[in-house]
Amino acid sequence: MNATVFTLTLRQFAGQRRSLLMFGLALIPVALAIIFRLGEHLDQQEETANFLANVVITLILPLACLIIGTSALGSEIEDGTAVYILAKPVPRREIIAAKFAASVLIAAAFVVPATVVSGLIGLQGVSEEGIVTGFAIATLVGVFAYTAVFILLSLATSRALLFGLAYVFIWEGLITELFSGTRFLSIRQYCLGIADFFATVSEQEFEATIGGPEAFILAAVAAAGALFLAVRRLESFELTNTD
Amino acid sequence: MKTASETQPAGSSPAVTIEAVNVSHWYGNVVAVNDVSFSLGPGITGLLGPNGAGKSTILHMAAGFLRPSKGTVRIAGEGAWQNHEMYASVGFVPEREAVYPFLTGYQFVLLNARLYGLSDPADATRRAIRAVAMEAAQERRLGGYSKGMKQRLKVAAAIVHDPQILLLDEPFNGTDPAQRLQMMDLLRRMADEGRTIVFSSHILDEVERLARNVLVIVAGRLVASGDFRAIRRLMTDRPHTFTVQSSNNRRLAVALVADESVFGVELGDEHLTVRTSQFADFTRAAPRIARAEGITLHELLPTDESLESVFSYLVKR
Numbered sequence: 134m135n136a137t138v139f140t141l142t143l144r145q146f147a148g149q150r151r152s153l154l155m156f157g158l159a160l161i162p163v164a165l166a167i168i169f170r171l172g173e174h175l176d177q178q179e180e181t182a183n184f185l186a187n188v189v190i191t192l193i194l195p196l197a198c199l200i201i202g203t204s205a206l207g208s209e210i211e212d213g214t215a216v217y218i219l220a221k222p223v224p225r226r227e228i229i230a231a232k233f234a235a236s237v238l239i240a241a242a243f244v245v246p247a248t249v250v251s252g253l254i255g256l257q258g259v260s261e262e263g264i265v266t267g268f269a270i271a272t273l274v275g276v277f278a279y280t281a282v283f284i285l286l287s288l289a290t291s292r293a294l295l296f297g298l299a300y301v302f303i304w305e306g307l308i309t310e311l312f313s314g315t316r317f318l319s320i321r322q323y324c325l326g327i328a329d330f331f332a333t334v335s336e337q338e339f340e341a342t343i344g345g346p347e348a349f350i351l352a353a354v355a356a357a358g359a360l361f362l363a364v365r366r367l368e369s370f371e372l373t374n375t376d
Numbered sequence: 377m378k379t380a381s382e383t384q385p386a387g388s389s390p391a392v393t394i395e396a397v398n399v400s401h402w403y404g405n406v407v408a409v410n411d412v413s414f415s416l417g418p419g420i421t422g423l424l425g426p427n428g429a430g431k432s433t434i435l436h437m438a439a440g441f442l443r444p445s446k447g448t449v450r451i452a453g454e455g456a457w458q459n460h461e462m463y464a465s466v467g468f469v470p471e472r473e474a475v476y477p478f479l480t481g482y483q484f485v486l487l488n489a490r491l492y493g494l495s496d497p498a499d500a501t502r503r504a505i506r507a508v509a510m511e512a513a514q515e516r517r518l519g520g521y522s523k524g525m526k527q528r529l530k531v532a533a534a535i536v537h538d539p540q541i542l543l544l545d546e547p548f549n550g551t552d553p554a555q556r557l558q559m560m561d562l563l564r565r566m567a568d569e570g571r572t573i574v575f576s577s578h579i580l581d582e583v584e585r586l587a588r589n590v591l592v593i594v595a596g597r598l599v600a601s602g603d604f605r606a607i608r609r610l611m612t613d614r615p616h617t618f619t620v621q622s623s624n625n626r627r628l629a630v631a632l633v634a635d636e637s638v639f640g641v642e643l644g645d646e647h648l649t650v651r652t653s654q655f656a657d658f659t660r661a662a663p664r665i666a667r668a669e670g671i672t673l674h675e676l677l678p679t680d681e682s683l684e685s686v687f688s689y690l691v692k693r
Binding site: 148 | 458477479487491533
C-alpha cells in the first residue's frame with residue numbers, strides 16, 4: 134500500500150462536504166433508535182434486530198460505502214487530479230490498496246459506531262444476545278465488500294453513483310427479494326448472514342437466508358474480486374479529455 | 377515535402393527518446409490521430425496545431441494515458457502504454473487546471489516528490505519550487521492560486537524528480553507574459569542540459585519563441601515536422617519573400633528582375649521586396665548580381681520564414 138496515497142485520500146475526504154454527509158448519515162440510525170425507544174415494544178430484541186437489518190444494513194451501510202467508494206478515485210478521475218497519482222512509478226495495485234484502505238477506514242469509522250450505538254439504545258434494559266456484536270461485525274464486513282465493489286464501479290463507469298444506487302435499491306432491494314436464487318449475489322444478504330451467525334436470538338425473531346461461514350467467504354470473494362478487477366481497470370486507465 | 381520520419385528515420389538514432397510508429401487513435405467512429413510517425417531526441421519540440429487537431433491525443437499517448445488504436449509509442453525504447461515505471465524518468469504536465477485545492481503549493485510538490493519515491497523529497501521540492509520561482513507563494517493553498525500560478529506549480533511537480541523527458545500539454549495557458557518568459561527560460565535550460573521536452577500549443581508565437589523543431593498536426597495528421605525554417609524552404613510551390621537593402625535599391629531591382637530565380641520585385645522607400653521560388657538559388661544569386669552591378673548589399677533577409685507562414689500554408693493545403 135502507498136502511504137502517500139492513503140494520507141492524501143484521508144485529507145481529501147476531510148476537506149469535502151462528503152464528511153458532513155457521512156456524519157448526517159451516521160446520525161440517522163442513532164436518532165431513529167432514540168425514537169424507537171420512546172415507544173412500547175412486545176419483543177425488544179426482535180424489533181432491534183429488525184431495525185438494524187432494515188435501517189443500518191439495508192440503507193445506511195450501502196449508502197455510506199457508495200458515497201466513499203465511488204469518490205475515492207472517481208472524483209479525482211472526474212476533476213482530472215488522478216493524473217498526479219497515476220503519472221508516477223507506483224504500481225497500480227498499491228494505489229488501489231491505499232484507496233481501499235482509506236475508504237474502509239472512513240466508512241467504518243462512521244457506520245460501525247452508528248450500528249453499535251443505535252443497537253445499544255434499542256436493546257437498553259434487555260440482554261444483548263449477540264445482536265450488537267453480530268451487526269457490528271456484519272457492518273464491518275459489509276464495509277469491506279461494498280467499498281471494494283463501489284471503487285470498481287467508479288473505475289468502470291462515469292455514472293458510478295447511479296449504478297450503485299440501482300444495485301442497492303433495485304438488485305438488492307427488489308430482485309434478490311423476489312428471486313431467492315440471486316441472494317448469493319447480494320452483499321446485503323452476506324451481512325445479514327453474518328449478523329445472524331453471531332446473534333443468539335431465536336429463528337422466529339431473526340433469520341438470514343445465507344449461513345454465516347458462507348456469508349464470510351462470499352463477502353471475501355466479492356471484495357477480493359472487485360479489487361482485482363479495479364487494479365486491472367486502473368492499469369488500463371485512459372484520459373478522456375483530449376482534443 | 378519531407379517530414380521528420382524521413383529526415384530522421386524511426387529508431388535509427390541512439391539519441392531518440394520519443395518515437396511514434398504509424399500511430400492512430402480513434403474515439404468510436406471519429407479518427408483523432410491518423411497514422412502518425414515521428415522520432416524525437418533531446419531538445420524542445422513544439423506540438424502545434426489548431427484546437428481539436430489531435431495534439432493532446434498524441435501527447436497523452438506519449439504519456440501512457442491513451443492506448444494507441446494502431447501503432448506503437450515508445451519512450452526511451454519502452455512502450456508507453458501500461459508502463460508505470462517509465463514515469464521515473466518522465467514528467468507530465470496535464471492541460472487541466474485541477475489541482476488539490478486543500479494542499480499548499482509546497483505540500484503539492486512534496487506529494488509528487490514522495491510519489492516518485494525520491495530519497496530526499498523535501499530537498500527536491502524546494503529545488504523544484506525555486507526553479508519555477510514560486511517560493512513566495514508556496515505556503516498558500518492551491519485553491520487560492522491564479523491559473524498562471526497553478527501552471528507553474530504543475531510544472532514544478534512534473535520536474536521535481538529531474539526527468540529526462542518532459543511532456544507539457546498547453547503549459548502556457550493562463551500565464552502572464554512575465555510568467556511565460558520565466559517558464560520558457562526554464563524549459564530552455566532543461567533542454568540545454570540534454571533533456572527531451574515536448575509541449576503542445578495552438579499559439580504560434582509561443583512555439584516560435586521556444587522551439588525550432590515542430591510537429592505540425594492538422595486534422596489528426598502529421599503534416600510536417602522538423603525545423604520550421606527548413607520546412608519553409610521545402611515549400612517550393614509557395615514563393616519566398618526577401619527584403620533587400622543596398623547602396624542603390626532602384627538599380628539593384630532592375631538587375632534582380634532579370635534573374636531567372638526572381639519573379640517579382642517591389643521598390644519600397646528604403647528597401648526592396650523580392651519574391652522568388654528558389655530560396656537557395658536566390659541567396660547565391662543576389663550577392664553575385666549586386667557585385668556585378670557595383671552595388672553594396674547592406675541587408676538580405678528572408679521575411680516569411682516565420683512559423684506563422686509555415687503553419688498557415690500547411691493548414692490551408
